[in-house]
Amino acid sequence: QVQLVESGGGLVQAGGSLRLSCAASGRTFSRYGMGWFRQAPGKEREFVATIAWSGSSSDYADSVKGRFTISRDNAKNTVYLQMNSLKPEDTAVYYCARAMGDYIARRQVAYDSWGQGTQVTVSS
16 A cells, blocks of 8 residues: 655645645555546545656646646655646645556546645635
């Protein structure tokens, strides 16, 4: 079992930037895809971004494409989400997750390990 711990959330003004980190411990996430999801108040958790083990493949939700960048450092067992040009509608709890294989995926059922989440609040 892998443990995932997110960090880097906080309060930022619209147009600002944040970088989220997700550190893995226990069984590492090498050879596994990773993903970021988010859940806004009163809404279901939704897909944000995903990246394959090698980092050569990634995918983004249309709502964040061009503003967010997912990356990973396998030597540090860490995946990142760089968030630029933040909007109030990006306010949510952000979760990282490990896929069940080396692939990219938008569906939550493709992931079997989840972090506890980090709050991101964007003020207008």
